[in-house]
Amino acid sequence: MATPVYSETRTTPQRGRPRDASRDDALRQAALEVMAEVGYRALTMDAVAARARAGKATIYRRWESKLDLVIDTCTQLAQQNLAEPDTGSLAGDLREFLAAFAAFLSGPSGKAAQALVGELPHEPELASAFRETFLTTQRDVLRGILERADGRGELRPDAPRGMAVEIAGAALIYRLMLTGDPLDVPFVDRVVEQVLLPLVAKGQ
Amino acid sequence: MATPVYSETRTTPQRGRPRDASRDDALRQAALEVMAEVGYRALTMDAVAARARAGKATIYRRWESKLDLVIDTCTQLAQQNLAEPDTGSLAGDLREFLAAFAAFLSGPSGKAAQALVGELPHEPELASAFRETFLTTQRDVLRGILERADGRGELRPDAPRGMAVEIAGAALIYRLMLTGDPLDVPFVDRVVEQVLLPLVAKGQ
Numbered sequence: 001m002a003t004p005v006y007s008e009t010r011t012t013p014q015r016g017r018p019r020d021a022s023r024d025d026a027l028r029q030a031a032l033e034v035m036a037e038v039g040y041r042a043l044t045m046d047a048v049a050a051r052a053r054a055g056k057a058t059i060y061r062r063w064e065s066k067l068d069l070v071i072d073t074c075t076q077l078a079q080q081n082l083a084e085p086d087t088g089s090l091a092g093d094l095r096e097f098l099a100a101f102a103a104f105l106s107g108p109s110g111k112a113a114q115a116l117v118g119e120l121p122h123e124p125e126l127a128s129a130f131r132e133t134f135l136t137t138q139r140d141v142l143r144g145i146l147e148r149a150d151g152r153g154e155l156r157p158d159a160p161r162g163m164a165v166e167i168a169g170a171a172l173i174y175r176l177m178l179t180g181d182p183l184d185v186p187f188v189d190r191v192v193e194q195v196l197l198p199l200v201a202k203g204q
Numbered sequence: 205m206a207t208p209v210y211s212e213t214r215t216t217p218q219r220g221r222p223r224d225a226s227r228d229d230a231l232r233q234a235a236l237e238v239m240a241e242v243g244y245r246a247l248t249m250d251a252v253a254a255r256a257r258a259g260k261a262t263i264y265r266r267w268e269s270k271l272d273l274v275i276d277t278c279t280q281l282a283q284q285n286l287a288e289p290d291t292g293s294l295a296g297d298l299r300e301f302l303a304a305f306a307a308f309l310s311g312p313s314g315k316a317a318q319a320l321v322g323e324l325p326h327e328p329e330l331a332s333a334f335r336e337t338f339l340t341t342q343r344d345v346l347r348g349i350l351e352r353a354d355g356r357g358e359l360r361p362d363a364p365r366g367m368a369v370e371i372a373g374a375a376l377i378y379r380l381m382l383t384g385d386p387l388d389v390p391f392v393d394r395v396v397e398q399v400l401l402p403l404v405a406k407g408q
Contacts, residue, residue: 039322111325114321116322117381117382118243118320118322118323119322120384121315121318131382131384135382135383160398163394163395163398166375166378166383167374167399169378170371170374170375170377170378170382171370171371173378174370174373174374177321177324177381178321178339179335190364190367191367194364194367195399195403198402199402199403
């Protein structure tokens with residue numbers, strides 16, 4: 001059996017970053033939890049290390065700075081949680097994706113995102129990274145849903161696609177961060193039935 | 205000429221809070237600016253006093269705590285800036301109100317609101333006060349706009365009013381706090397033309 005190139009148990013130091021995926025995931029999870037509790041500005045590598053029961057050196061071998069760690073955490077979370085649905089219908093795809101997105105936002109990721117948002121004006125690098133990972137990923141999924149619906153002939157020719165994509169994200173984020181009203185499946189259904197389908201679907 | 209009951213120049217102390225309105229406004233303005241810069245948690249009465257070139261005792265005579273000061277600041281700002289429009293048409297009222305709301309959010313009030321939002325999960329008293337002032341006021345104005353439009357026969361009978369009100373607020377807040385895209389009159393016009401009128405107006 002071949003020895004894994006990267007392994008938690010290796011005894012000789014290696015050049016570059018270790019790649020133990022589950023260890024990295026545990027560190028990112030710790031970063032997410034600390035961020036949800038104290039925000040970005042107050043997050044320290046020490047606190048993340050303590051939460052993950054890891055040495056600070058372990059973290060610094062993998063990420064150069066807390067910005068690097070936070071950006072990588074956001075990127076991974078977006079990739080893992082904002083998957084493209086493919087139910088075969090516009091209504092089905094919108095429901096499936098927005099319900100998954102609402103569930104994602106209702107957990108620690110949503111709390112972390114909320115903690116970050118207040119700091120974006122003072123942290124330009126964080127702001128652009130947050131937009132490029134979290135926002136762009138969900139927007140791209142929504143655009144893909146509308147494109148596939150168009151390919152099936154489900155969209156009105158004059159459908160305001162860009163606005164529909166923006167409103168879908170806005171509706172969920174506003175509940176999460178401002179009103180505090182439930183971000184649940186009944187709400188997602190209302191957004192789809194009362195707003196998105198009437199705006200973009202044929203024959204509405 | 206009658207001596208004003210409350211005056212900045214009075215020499216004898218009075219029971220209760222002083223009511224010099226322009227002085228109070230200057231203190232609230234200072235609170236708003238400090239909040240926009242450092243958020244709620246890091247705001248101190250000392251910093252507000254220094255910004256307003258006032259004594260800390262002056263602030264404490266008027267507001268018992270920083271929570272009291274911040275809530276009063278939000279309430280006054282909402283009352284002064286979120287006025288009901290009355291242009292005589294649904295489209296006109298929506299445009300006028302949302303353009304004013306967008307301008308309000310684009311200034312220091314928007315920055316302060318953004319700084320507060322990240323702290324709402326950890327500050328339940330602040331959260332309920334923020335919702336009761338800032339959110340309720342703009343929602344009530346939007347509800348009033350739809351009600352008057354209904355009185356003039358401009359609304360569809362099945363118009364999803366609650367959802368339209370929520371989406372209008374969400375669209376503006378999402379730009380302000382998340383995407384960073386311009387919160388300007390062309391955007392407001394698109395929200396009105398592409399989203400709100402199609403959802404609620406007759407004959408769309």
